[in-house]
Amino acid sequence: MSWHITADLMDAYLSGGLDPARAMSVDAHLGGCPDCRAAVPYEEDRLRDSWQRLEAEVLSPRPSPVERLLRSGGVHEHVARLLTATPTMSGAWVAAVVAALAFAVLAARESAAYLPVFLAVAPILPLAGIALAYGPRVDPVHELLASTPLSGARLLLVRAAGTLAVAVVLAAGASPLLPAPAWLSAAWLLPSLATTSCCLLLSSRLPVPVSALATGGLWLLGVAAAGGATGDLLAAFGLAAQIGYGCAALLISLRLYSKVNA
Amino acid sequence: MLHIHDLTKKYGRKQVLDGLTLSVGPGVTGLLGPNGAGKTTLLRCLATTLSYDGGRVDAFGLDPAHAAQRTALRRRLGYLPQDPGHYPHFTAFDLVDYVAILKELTDRKHRHSEVRRVLAEVDLTDQARTKVRKLSGGMRQRLALAQALLGEPELLILDEPTVGLDPEQRMLFRALVSRLGESRTVLLSTHQTEDVAALCERVVTMVRGRVVFDGTPGGLAATAAGQVWLSDQAPAESRLFWRTANGRYRTLGDRPPGAEPAEPGVEDGYLLLVGEAA
Numbered sequence: 001m002s003w004h005i006t007a008d009l010m011d012a013y014l015s016g017g018l019d020p021a022r023a024m025s026v027d028a029h030l031g032g033c034p035d036c037r038a039a040v041p042y043e044e045d046r047l048r049d050s051w052q053r054l055e056a057e058v059l060s061p062r063p064s065p066v067e068r069l070l071r072s073g074g075v076h077e078h079v080a081r082l083l084t085a086t087p088t089m090s091g092a093w094v095a096a097v098v099a100a101l102a103f104a105v106l107a108a109r110e111s112a113a114y115l116p117v118f119l120a121v122a123p124i125l126p127l128a129g130i131a132l133a134y135g136p137r138v139d140p141v142h143e144l145l146a147s148t149p150l151s152g153a154r155l156l157l158v159r160a161a162g163t164l165a166v167a168v169v170l171a172a173g174a175s176p177l178l179p180a181p182a183w184l185s186a187a188w189l190l191p192s193l194a195t196t197s198c199c200l201l202l203s204s205r206l207p208v209p210v211s212a213l214a215t216g217g218l219w220l221l222g223v224a225a226a227g228g229a230t231g232d233l234l235a236a237f238g239l240a241a242q243i244g245y246g247c248a249a250l251l252i253s254l255r256l257y258s259k260v261n262a
Numbered sequence: 263m264l265h266i267h268d269l270t271k272k273y274g275r276k277q278v279l280d281g282l283t284l285s286v287g288p289g290v291t292g293l294l295g296p297n298g299a300g301k302t303t304l305l306r307c308l309a310t311t312l313s314y315d316g317g318r319v320d321a322f323g324l325d326p327a328h329a330a331q332r333t334a335l336r337r338r339l340g341y342l343p344q345d346p347g348h349y350p351h352f353t354a355f356d357l358v359d360y361v362a363i364l365k366e367l368t369d370r371k372h373r374h375s376e377v378r379r380v381l382a383e384v385d386l387t388d389q390a391r392t393k394v395r396k397l398s399g400g401m402r403q404r405l406a407l408a409q410a411l412l413g414e415p416e417l418l419i420l421d422e423p424t425v426g427l428d429p430e431q432r433m434l435f436r437a438l439v440s441r442l443g444e445s446r447t448v449l450l451s452t453h454q455t456e457d458v459a460a461l462c463e464r465v466v467t468m469v470r471g472r473v474v475f476d477g478t479p480g481g482l483a484a485t486a487a488g489q490v491w492l493s494d495q496a497p498a499e500s501r502l503f504w505r506t507a508n509g510r511y512r513t514l515g516d517r518p519p520g521a522e523p524a525e526p527g528v529e530d531g532y533l534l535l536v537g538e539a540a
Binding site for chain 1 (some may be wrong): 359
């Protein structure tokens with residue numbers, strides 16, 4: 001280097017008194033001149049803090065768009081991370097749900113006689129998602145996660161809530177396309193909550209996929225039996241039945257809550 | 263302190279743990295045994311990922327058979343499974359961060375600082391933003407070890423931790439585990455008798471779900487005293503012999519004709535023990 005930073009210039013640089021052009025010139029010089037760099041005073045603690053801030057900025061993960069959306073909706077940062085990492089939350093599952101709903105909507109629009117198909121299928125979709133959300137066969141990291149304090153019922157509940165929310169939003173989006181009054185188009189909602197909570201309760205005793213299969217099977221059998229007994233395939237979606245689903249969902253959810261917090 | 267009393271576990275008709283009794287204190291304890299000896303089953307029971315059929319486990323006064331105590335125990339342990347698995351679309355940082363959330367580190371700033379610490383411990387800071395699917399096998403193994411170190415657990419359970427590590431990484435691993443063992447209880451299973459000799463104060467050998475040796479690595483080597491031989495010719499009758507790098511034959515058991523005695527090692531003691539028990 002043919003020149004070095006004078007004491008006056010260094011003071012002005014450190015106090016932030018230089019205009020941007022001269023400050024950049026000093027920066028560039030410091031980058032190439034070890035002697036002048038050594039003359040810049042620094043505090044070790046401040047340097048370490050700055051380095052840690054820089055490291056945190058560089059290494060911290062960038063939240064995905066879905067995670068950002070959840071966080072903007074008031075979901076805690078760590079819960080948003082848990083939800084978006086659920087194995088079910090893959091494009092394949094969402095595509096399968098959309099395809100199933102689209103098929104049921106198209107069938108109902110073709111003939112109103114197929115409306116019960118949509119109403120019967122919608123409560124099954126979250127169960128399929130939950131079956132794929134937790135367990136050694138569907139989660140490649142299951143063994144590792146199973147030894148953590150949040151694993152088991154608590155993690156399953158978080159993942160099931162995420163799965164249910166996605167299925168409900170998609171089904172709600174499809175409902176207005178049905179050729180039926182609004183109340184009937186939404187008659188799948190309470191059964192969905194009831195079947196989901198029932199599946200979660202069963203999963204405390206049975207593997208999650210078995211619970212989902214059993215609950216889904218019982219639901220379809222119930223719908224078919226009610227239809228067969230009354231000659232009306234919509235019998236399982238009447239007012240009295242809806243009150244029953246609502247009560248069942250509430251009671252089972254309370255039971256789940258007490259089990260998780262036991 | 264970890265006490266295991268009369269632990270049993272069956273898979274179908276196969277008895278995998280057969281009344282196993284063991285106490286493990288602070289320091290590094292190595293678990294040796296052939297395939298099917300029950301090492302992984304034992305570690306999974308202790309890591310609370312597998313229930314046992316009978317017996318009792320007491321870890322720091324907690325019984326993992328009870329749900330509430332199991333959760334309390336999980337807060338105090340770090341576990342590296344034999345096959346940790348990974349989410350391929352996650353970065354190294356994401357994966358450890360995810361486990362940190364499940365270990366109840368919910369404060370983002372503190373959690374991220376802890377994730378950076380454990381990644382630095384296993385020398386993976388430079389790979390923090392690399393997708394897990396792009397990491398080598400050894401790096402993935404170190405990543406799995408990193409998550410086990412989250413929250414500085416009092417009990418570390420490591421199942422085959424040195425699989426996939428190259429010699430340099432294995433040395434780094436030994437240094438790390440030795441340091442960890444100074445202040446906590448480390449229980450590791452391995453097939454590598456060199457690892458046991460290098461870093462374990464205590465070695466437990468299992469065969470068919472039972473403990474057949476419990477002592478120091480030196481003690482295990484000593485069990486082979488007077489049964490290790492070197493000869494220029496391959497022994498005609500022994501089935502426990504191999505050709506060494508210098509062309510001589512190392513034989514375990516009865517003295518072959520013309521053989522001279524050799525200093526026994528941990529591997530000699532282990533092979534004789536497992537051979538006798540099999």
